[in-house]
Amino acid sequence: MLEREIIPATEEKQKGNFWALLVGVNHYVDSEIKDLMFCVNDVKALQKTLSKLGYEVFCLHDELDDKDSPTRRNVKAKLNILSQTLQPNDLLWVHFSCHGTLTPDKKEPVLILKDTEYSLLDDESEVLSVAQVESYMRKSGARQLILTLDACHSGVNIGRDVIDQQEFFENVYQKAEGFALLAAATANQKAYEDRENGIFSHFLLQGLNSKEVRENKNFITVYQLYSYVLNELRKWGVQKNRLQFPTQRIEGLGDIVLAYYAENVVKSDENIVDKTVVKTQKVKMNLQELIKNGILKELTTSFNNEDMAELLLNAIDFPGHMRPIFPTQGTSLGYWQKICTTIQNGASPRGNDLQYLVDAAADIYPGNSTFQKYRS
Numbered sequence: 001m002l003e004r005e006i007i008p009a010t011e012e013k014q015k016g017n018f019w020a021l022l023v024g025v026n027h028y029v030d031s032e033i034k035d036l037m038f039c040v041n042d043v044k045a046l047q048k049t050l051s052k053l054g055y056e057v058f059c060l061h062d063e064l065d066d067k068d069s070p071t072r073r074n075v076k077a078k079l080n081i082l083s084q085t086l087q088p089n090d091l092l093w094v095h096f097s098c099h100g101t102l103t104p105d106k107k108e109p110v111l112i113l114k115d116t117e118y119s120l121l122d123d124e125s126e127v128l129s130v131a132q133v134e135s136y137m138r139k140s141g142a143r144q145l146i147l148t149l150d151a152c153h154s155g156v157n158i159g160r161d162v163i164d165q166q167e168f169f170e171n172v173y174q175k176a177e178g179f180a181l182l183a184a185a186t187a188n189q190k191a192y193e194d195r196e197n198g199i200f201s202h203f204l205l206q207g208l209n210s211k212e213v214r215e216n217k218n219f220i221t222v223y224q225l226y227s228y229v230l231n232e233l234r235k236w237g238v239q240k241n242r243l244q245f246p247t248q249r250i251e252g253l254g255d256i257v258l259a260y261y262a263e264n265v266v267k268s269d270e271n272i273v274d275k276t277v278v279k280t281q282k283v284k285m286n287l288q289e290l291i292k293n294g295i296l297k298e299l300t301t302s303f304n305n306e307d308m309a310e311l312l313l314n315a316i317d318f319p320g321h322m323r324p325i326f327p328t329q330g331t332s333l334g335y336w337q338k339i340c341t342t343i344q345n346g347a348s349p350r351g352n353d354l355q356y357l358v359d360a361a362a363d364i365y366p367g368n369s370t371f372q373k374y375r376s
Contacts, residue, residue: 016089018259019142020050021078024061025070025098025114032118039097042150042201046095049208053259054368055093058082062114070098071115072128079136091144092137093258097198100151103127111151144256146222148182150198180222180256182229203232208259222256295358298370 024043027035040061047057058078060070068074079094086092099112103122110116110127120126130149137145182204207213207220207228214220355376362368362375 016087016091018050018053018055018091018093019082019086020046020055020057020093020095021075021082022046022050022057022059022061022095023070023075023098023111023113024059024096025112026062027114028099028112029115030117033099033112033116036097036099038198038201039150042097042198043095045205046201049205050093050259053208053261055259070113072113072126073115075113075128076132076136079133083136083139083141086140086142088141088143090140090142091146091256091258092140092142093146093148094133094137095148095150096133097150097201100130100149103129111149144180146180146182146256146258148204150200150204182222182226199233199236200229203229203236206232214261219257219260222258225258293374294370295361295374298361298368 022043024039024041026037026039040063043059043061044063047059050057060068060074060078062070082092096111100109101112101121102109105122108127109130110121111130111133113128116127130147133147137147204225207225210228213224213228215224358371359375362371
């Protein structure tokens with residue numbers, strides 16, 4: 001493997017934030033555009049993984065309400081908000097699982113969103129091009145920009161031909177200068193769906209969750225992830241007698257760090273690579289310590305994702321009367337605030353030792369320096 005300069009996702013990890021916008025489209029309004037099967041699964045699985053890795057994740061997909069539906073207007077609005085929010089040391093990862101094609105003049109690769117009309121592909125005001133996505137990302141000012149495209153799915157269960165697929169990928173790479181781009185296939189190949197995800201997204205997720213891919217380090221880079229996905233897709237292709245190799249292009253950048261993991265999380269005033277947190281002297285994590293060290297505050301503000309909250313509840317042993325009833329949609333922040341308020345009022349679920357609570361939070365939020373500092 002070629003050695004590449006590693007560019008940290010931030011100059012000092014705690015000064016920058018990780019952001020992700022994930023877009024998945026299974027169902028299309030225009031009947032001329034065939035539906036897909038697993039794009040929403042791709043996005044939901046990526047959301048869960050990236051949230052655990054400390055990303056602030058925004059999702060647009062078919063199973064959400066109208067304001068978060070994967071329409072052109074909503075995607076542009078989210079990109080615009082992010083472009084005005086991000087700071088130079090931040091990292092932005094944008095992912096699309098949907099159809100992709102070219103405008104009729106075959107000059108612009110475009111992403112086919114839920115409300116895209118096939119007859120209007122040549123109308124710039126009615127489509128979202130890859131170039132427009134890149135433009136929004138560049139406007140953000142963030143120094144690390146990642147775009148992943150699991151576009152042009154074509155699995156045996158959906159039986160469709162991909163329009164202009166070769167030209168689509170060729171044009172994507174020609175117009176992708178200035179940031180890291182990973183896409184599901186080379187210019188003359190199709191991107192497939194199988195299992196319950198797009199194959200590209202499936203191995204993308206596996207790579208993000210594998211210690212071996214990151215060589216047991218506390219971070220993973222774009223090139224490490226690409227190399228893993230390429231190798232797995234080759235093996236899958238041999239088994240299925242199908243050809244699909246991902247392509248990566250990184251212009252003007254070294255190898256970007258995509259995420260950090262809990263094993264060796266660094267302090268904000270330390271260098272990033274191969275360092276560990278210097279832990280404080282072991283004290284009993286009682287209520288006083290929980291409040292004094294700012295951990296309770298972090299708990300009440302961090303658990304704003306229902307899956308995260310449920311995972312934590314399953315990791316610890318709250319008495320029945322303290323376990324919240326989870327809503328069918330939305331977040332559980334309010335429930336977590338009630339739990340933490342109850343603890344603050346002295347009703348500790350396990351006597352006075354709350355270390356298990358900090359440890360569970362540290363596992364869920366590997367990027368949170370407070371949880372990592374006080375874990376056991």
